[in-house]
Amino acid sequence: MNDFLSRLIQAESTVQTGERNAAKVVSDEFARSGIQARIDVWNDNRANVSARITSIGPRPALLFACHLDVVGPGDAAWKNPPFSGIRLDGRILGRGATDMKGGVAAAVTAIRRIVDSNVKLLGDIVFLAAAGEETDSSGAERFVAARDELPRFAGVIIPEPTDFEIITAHRGMLWLEITTKGTAAHSSTPHLGVNAITAAKSVIDELQHYKPNIARHDLLGDCSMSINTIAGGKALNVVPDSCKIGVDFRTLPGQDHADILADLRKIIERLKSADPNFDAQIAIVRQVGPLETDCHGDFVRDFCSTAGIAETKAVGFTTDGPCFAELGAPVVIFGPGKPEICHKPDEYIEIADLERAVEYYRKVILKFLT
Numbered sequence: 496m497n498d499f500l501s502r503l504i505q506a507e508s509t510v511q512t513g514e515r516n517a518a519k520v521v522s523d524e525f526a527r528s529g530i531q532a533r534i535d536v537w538n539d540n541r542a543n544v545s546a547r548i549t550s551i552g553p554r555p556a557l558l559f560a561c562h563l564d565v566v567g568p569g570d571a572a573w574k575n576p577p578f579s580g581i582r583l584d585g586r587i588l589g590r591g592a593t594d595m596k597g598g599v600a601a602a603v604t605a606i607r608r609i610v611d612s613n614v615k616l617l618g619d620i621v622f623l624a625a626a627g628e629e630t631d632s633s634g635a636e637r638f639v640a641a642r643d644e645l646p647r648f649a650g651v652i653i654p655e656p657t658d659f660e661i662i663t664a665h666r667g668m669l670w671l672e673i674t675t676k677g678t679a680a681h682s683s684t685p686h687l688g689v690n691a692i693t694a695a696k697s698v699i700d701e702l703q704h705y706k707p708n709i710a711r712h713d714l715l716g717d718c719s720m721s722i723n724t725i726a727g728g729k730a731l732n733v734v735p736d737s738c739k740i741g742v743d744f745r746t747l748p749g750q751d752h753a754d755i756l757a758d759l760r761k762i763i764e765r766l767k768s769a770d771p772n773f774d775a776q777i778a779i780v781r782q783v784g785p786l787e788t789d790c791h792g793d794f795v796r797d798f799c800s801t802a803g804i805a806e807t808k809a810v811g812f813t814t815d816g817p818c819f820a821e822l823g824a825p826v827v828i829f830g831p832g833k834p835e836i837c838h839k840p841d842e843y844i845e846i847a848d849l850e851r852a853v854e855y856y857r858k859v860i861l862k863f864l865t
């Protein structure tokens with residue numbers, strides 16, 4: 496498994512390189528146990544890899560839903576090259592070791608061990624490592640769109656790094672770009688133009704007082720909003736005709752993203768009626784729904800008792816979980832690695848945690864499918 500994880504890290508799968516090479520590494524690993532994986536390629540280098548261990552039994556299937564892509568290494572210096580996948584002091588190092596190639600390696604290894612042991616399964620195991628979880632969820636959406644080819648699932652396990660906590664809820668995400676429009680003019684005669692940056696300031700002032708109409712969630716807290724990017728103006732002697740701000744809302748179960756958009760459109764209308772020169776448009780950059788799995792249902796209860804963990808929790812980050820929830824099965828997020836290590840330089844995973852994850856996943860498969 497350790498070599499497999501090193502090869503997966505070396506098969507760099509950032510937004511620039513795509514997931515195709517990493518999909519091949521997963522497919523080759525499954526082949527060692529005679530499991531034929533399917534690689535679904537689009538746009539040259541984007542890829543999902545999936546596998547299905549079929550059974551003749553009547554039980555609903557289990558889905559292990561991973562992602563293949565990783566974020567880039569970033570600008571900060573790494574002590575070791577980010578895509579080396581080297582082993583050091585009981586750890587495997589590199590981008591994706593924790594988020595979430597470690598989880599991929601553990602899930603594939605658990606499935607291989609089940610297959611190699613010839614245990615008779617009473618339901619199918621389905622494995623997916625999808626493209627684009629960090630960027631556009633395109634891989635998960637593509638997989639779920641082909642749901643007619645999939646079995647009925649008892650549950651979905653997402654091997655994201657939770658440091659072995661069972662996560663059943665996370666907030667959603669709504670990324671918006673608000674563009675204010677102005678009219679360019681020479682800045683020695685600003686009264687002949689309309690300043691888009693000043694207009695953006697009016698939007699920012701309004702946003703700082705805006706509170707979406709949703710009650711605080713017991714596990715997830717409040718819906719939050721943060722203005723995280725701003726870009727406008729071309730030169731110091733030109734009145735800017737365009738300014739863009741990027742706004743990140745983290746939303747709660749039961750909250751409709753359309754309500755936020757409607758509120759913001761009203762704010763823009765109000766600014767327009769106060770100043771006829773004001774003009775702004777809102778575009779959705781990306782949105783992911785919130786996740787809330789019923790933690791009192793049979794699947795979560797049995798998952799908890801098999802893992803020997805009593806409590807379920809919520810996390811701050813988002814996953815492709817809401818997309819898989821559309822398959823009509825409960826979703827839990829449970830995997831090796833500390834979430835605070837994700838997306839940072841010198842990412843690593845403890846080899847002992849990988850082995851622990853394999854053992855958890857093996858036990859879960861045996862519990863639900865034998």
Ligand SMILES: [Zn+2]
Nearest residue numbers: 594595628655
């Ligand atoms: Zn992840």
